[in-house]
Amino acid sequence: QLGALKNAAKVEEIIAKMHLSGYPVYTVPVRPVSGKVTRIYIGPNASKAELQAMLPRLKELTGLQGEVRAYKP
Secondary structure, X not given: OOEEEOOHHHHHHHHHHHHHOOXXXXXXXXXXXXXXXXXXXXOOOOOHHHHHHHHHHHHHHHXXXXXXXXXOO
């Protein structure tokens, strides 16, 4: 999970930045709504080590302190 934000415009900005940087990104809910928490996820990726290695670059790009969590479809 990269982050959880209530600002829909900021969520859209981060999604666009992640797409341009080549990261697979999705949100829950799928469509951000201002004032409601939208969780931003990168992945899924089978390798926990690869995801942890991505965290510094993701923080540099977004300013968000992400954390590796289990993928639950």
